[in-house]
Amino acid sequence: MLTRLNVASIYVLDKDEALDFYVNKLGLEKGSDFKQGDYRWLTVRVPGNPDVEINLEQPGPPLHDEATAEQIRELISKGALSGLVFHTDDARALYETLQERGVTDFTQEPIDHFYGTDMGLRDPFGNAIRILERKNAAAATA
Amino acid sequence: MSRDVEDLNRRLLRARDAMDRAYAEPLDVRAVAAVAYISEAHFIRSFRAAFGETPHRYLQRRRVERSMFLLRETDRSVTDICFDVGFMSLGTFSRTFREIIGETPSSYRDGHEPMVAPNCVQMWAMRPRVAAGAATAADNAVQSSSFGEAGSAAAP
Numbered sequence: 001m002l003t004r005l006n007v008a009s010i011y012v013l014d015k016d017e018a019l020d021f022y023v024n025k026l027g028l029e030k031g032s033d034f035k036q037g038d039y040r041w042l043t044v045r046v047p048g049n050p051d052v053e054i055n056l057e058q059p060g061p062p063l064h065d066e067a068t069a070e071q072i073r074e075l076i077s078k079g080a081l082s083g084l085v086f087h088t089d090d091a092r093a094l095y096e097t098l099q100e101r102g103v104t105d106f107t108q109e110p111i112d113h114f115y116g117t118d119m120g121l122r123d124p125f126g127n128a129i130r131i132l133e134r135k136n137a138a139a140a141t142a
Numbered sequence: 143m144s145r146d147v148e149d150l151n152r153r154l155l156r157a158r159d160a161m162d163r164a165y166a167e168p169l170d171v172r173a174v175a176a177v178a179y180i181s182e183a184h185f186i187r188s189f190r191a192a193f194g195e196t197p198h199r200y201l202q203r204r205r206v207e208r209s210m211f212l213l214r215e216t217d218r219s220v221t222d223i224c225f226d227v228g229f230m231s232l233g234t235f236s237r238t239f240r241e242i243i244g245e246t247p248s249s250y251r252d253g254h255e256p257m258v259a260p261n262c263v264q265m266w267a268m269r270p271r272v273a274a275g276a277a278t279a280a281d282n283a284v285q286s287s288s289f290g291e292a293g294s295a296a297a298p
Contacts, residue, residue: 013148070144073144073148074144074147074148074151076148077147077148077149077151077152077155078151078154078155078192078193079155079158079159105156105159106163107159107162107163108162108163108262111261113260113261115260118260118261118262120262122155122156122159125152126151126152126155130262132260
């Protein structure tokens with residue numbers, strides 16, 4: 001029996017730039033960051049939620065040959081690869097905060113729906129990020 | 143070389159996102175091309191190379207998707223919905239809708255109930271597909287430097 005999702009991976013074009021965006025702009029915290037030879041294992045996670053980590057993966061050796069890496073990079077920059085969905089307790093406040101931190105690539109400003117308030121943005125590389133403030137969050141988590 | 147491709151793709155994606163955000167407004171292709179920092183002709187060519195359809199067709203399908211949403215979820219009249227999603231005339235809206243969906247807005251409404259799915263899922267997943275042949279023919283029929291309603295009027 002599976003018990004939990006532990007790590008999900010997304011592709012980014014540059015690990016340092018990704019770390020800066022996901023931590024300093026979006027507000028995640030750094031999880032793991034260590035090197036094994038040439039390979040850097042780098043994850044971020046929602047503060048206070050250490051069980052689920054997002055692995056920031058960069059196409060290229062040793063995972064991919066250069067031609068494969070190039071295809072993946074093109075797909076990332078077309079917005080055709082990864083996406084993440086987060087929850088927030090206040091979508092509009094977060095929208096303001098993100099703007100103050102210099103985030104400009106919003107795909108959707110906060111909009112109210114029957115299920116809550118959601119918004120959308122992209123990371124610097126083209127990956128889609130959705131953020132949802134659920135209505136009746138207590139009932140929904142039950 | 144490859145960095146250039148990624149950089150261009152990223153700017154084209156930003157322009158595509160702008161269409162998804164502002165579909166209800168009277169967009170012109172020059173303004174959308176400006177989001178990508180490239181000329182109108184270069185924008186149309188490279189958008190099509192990256193995403194498989196012209197910016198004009200992309201915007202039409204976004205507008206039709208949003209109209210399908212409003213037809214399913216609201217009681218607004220077909221005419222109101224036509225203007226809500228950025229079409230400038232009911233004739234163009236009805237023709238474009240029928241060309242892409244294969245039925246009229248009213249009959250689509252009759253056949254579809256509201257859908258329980260998050261809005262972002264609907265925007266991703268419900269955007270109408272177009273048979274490759276049909277899309278190409280339509281794109282070719284449209285003078286692709288034109289972006290607004292005048293262009294789509296070229297369709298039969």
